[in-house]
Amino acid sequence: MIKVAGIRFKHVGKVYYFSPGNLDLPKGENVIVETSKGVEFGTVVLEPKEVEDSLVVSPLKEIIRIATDNDKDIIKKNEIKEKEAYVICYEKIKKHKIAMKLVGVDYTFEGNKILFHFTAEGRVDFRELVKDLASVFRTRIELRQIGIRDEAKILGGVGICGRRLCCNSFLDEFQPVSIKMAKDQNLSLNPTKISGICSRLMCCLRYEHEAYQDLIKNSPGIGSLVTTADGKGEVISVSLLKGNVRVKLQKDDNYEINEYSINDLTVQKWAKKRYKSQKAD
Numbered sequence: 001m002i003k004v005a006g007i008r009f010k011h012v013g014k015v016y017y018f019s020p021g022n023l024d025l026p027k028g029e030n031v032i033v034e035t036s037k038g039v040e041f042g043t044v045v046l047e048p049k050e051v052e053d054s055l056v057v058s059p060l061k062e063i064i065r066i067a068t069d070n071d072k073d074i075i076k077k078n079e080i081k082e083k084e085a086y087v088i089c090y091e092k093i094k095k096h097k098i099a100m101k102l103v104g105v106d107y108t109f110e111g112n113k114i115l116f117h118f119t120a121e122g123r124v125d126f127r128e129l130v131k132d133l134a135s136v137f138r139t140r141i142e143l144r145q146i147g148i149r150d151e152a153k154i155l156g157g158v159g160i161c162g163r164r165l166c167c168n169s170f171l172d173e174f175q176p177v178s179i180k181m182a183k184d185q186n187l188s189l190n191p192t193k194i195s196g197i198c199s200r201l202m203c204c205l206r207y208e209h210e211a212y213q214d215l216i217k218n219s220p221g222i223g224s225l226v227t228t229a230d231g232k233g234e235v236i237s238v239s240l241l242k243g244n245v246r247v248k249l250q251k252d253d254n255y256e257i258n259e260y261s262i263n264d265l266t267v268q269k270w271a272k273k274r275y276k277s278q279k280a281d
């Protein structure tokens with residue numbers, strides 16, 4: 001076991017582990033740490049605790065110190081500089097007529113590098129732009145092309161649910177999302193209904209996927225033959241969340257459709273296509 005503290009450098013950014021040393025680090029405390037990119041200003045999001053050695057990437061760097069008022073002033077000044085740098089870079093992009101969209105600007109804590117985030121449909125030649133920016137800012141310049149999901153995470157917005165975007169409010173990392181998750185939840189496969197403002201599949205499709213998978217495993221599919229208290233029949237629809245199924249029973253020369261709890265059924269034959277075209281709750 002090793003003692004670590006979780007530090008985040010950006011709003012809703014990835015959490016990194018550092019050694020807290022002998023520092024008292026309550027949640028929300030600002031700290032100065034040494035990273036591979038140099039000295040950085042971060043915020044404690046996970047108070048010091050012991051974790052398994054396998055969860056930590058060695059060597060674990062130690063937190064330098066708790067941030068001072070002067071450190072916080074530097075961050076505020078950097079935020080002002082970032083806004084100014086954004087305007088300058090935007091004008092330079094127009095000047096060089098480069099097919100790219102500037103998304104955000106980040107100053108390192110020490111101010112020895114400026115990172116410009118942008119999106120573009122393909123690869124772009126921005127060498128002249130970098131030279132131009134370096135002559136203005138007199139420091140290291142890095143242009144980083146990001147994906148459309150990262151753009152949404154930086155810019156933020158409101159989803160079709162009416163709430164702030166998950167990626168901009170609490171998701172620290174993107175997880176894979178597939179169309180199968182939408183199918184398992186019997187959602188409309190209309191792209192406009194299952195895609196976020198980034199035009200990619202909504203991250204929230206993943207939240208309940210495991211629960212739906214468990215329900216599907218324990219539920220008879222459409223076409224399954226079952227035995228009920230009223231006789232044998234065929235499953236014609238399944239309500240996964242309610243745990244109910246509708247069964248077509250043959251009564252003499254007619255058919256009767258009744259609803260039963262899944263727990264009250266005995267499945268004689270499972271349908272091969274267990275969850276195709278099932279009705280949503």
